[in-house]
Amino acid sequence: MGQKRAGYYGVLFVAACALIGVNGDFSYDDPDRWAETDPDCGGSRQSPIDIVRATAAPPPLEHSAPLLLEGGTRKPVSITVTNNGHTAQYMFSWTTQIERPTLVGGPLPFGAPYVFQQLHFHWGADNTRGSEHTFDGQKFPLEVHFVFFKLEYGSFEQALAHPDGLAVLGAMYEVGDEKVKAGAKWARPLPKIRTAGTTITLEGREVFSLESVAGGDWLRYYSYPGSLTTPPCSESVTWIVRDGTYPVAQKSLDELRNLRDGNDQPLVDNFRPLQPLNDRTVVRYGL
Ligand SMILES: [Zn+2]
Helix, strand or coil: CHHHHHHHHHHHHHHHHHHHCCCCCCCCCCHHHHHHHCHHHHCCCCCCCEECHHHCECCCCCCCCCCEEECCCCCCCEEEEEECCCCEEEEEECCCHHHCCEEECCCCCCCCCEEEEEEEEEECCCCCCCCCCEECCECCCEEEEEEEEEHHHCCHHHHCCCCCCEEEEEEEEEECCHHHCCCCHHHCCHHHHCCCCCEEEEEHHHCCCHHHHCCCCCCCEEEEEECCCCCCCCCCEEEEEEEEEEEECHHHHHHHHCCECCCCCECCCCCCCCCCCCCCCCEEECC
16 A cells, blocks of 8 residues: 555656656746855855946957857758747757758857857737847847757757856847737747647748848847856857847737746746856947
């Protein structure tokens, strides 16, 4: 009887873990307590930060290569979209590895390519907040993160252990005009992943490129050394945050806000509070 019961609770436990998802159990209700289980979250090069335009430094003199996002217009074979309880995450699959979008130049170590791993969003319960980074204290309703890892480290997981392991492109959105009213292609699968722990795969005409998520060039941006903005908060990220905004349809924002978290509550305000800059320098490129 006792054993049977233990088995029963074991099944319950596994079911609960599956619901919470692969990213472990953390909550935006108590971000100040993340460091209790993930010590890096209490480190000195944490993200996000407020980017103060007037105090950003010019690029170092030896800087010459422009930042290049290669493959930004390429469409993958399929895209796996997951509601992991904390965000909507998009993993792209390619026929061959060389098709993966690649980031080089700019603030990245010379000649070292970073390859695309996944993208995801951070948003607010209303249009007055949602972005993780802010510009001179200004918040935006939505911020996308394109996550890349340094190819020489072999995988995202291994790159996490290195101070130069990851590069993340961040772009801000503002609610757009008539042209974007119909909503973005990335927002269409969202009604199918409302429940936390749900995954669907997009194929054929449903797939899209990075360019369609946050189009435009990457010539004007701010860069600083930081971290993942969710546990384990690894201090391995070269942040590249684009100046300016990209339009998003109100409808697409609403679809994000209709997602549910692991407690079946609305998945909104999934942004980490601003972190201290400490002794870091924010560098401005093209500005
Ligand atoms: Zn993020």
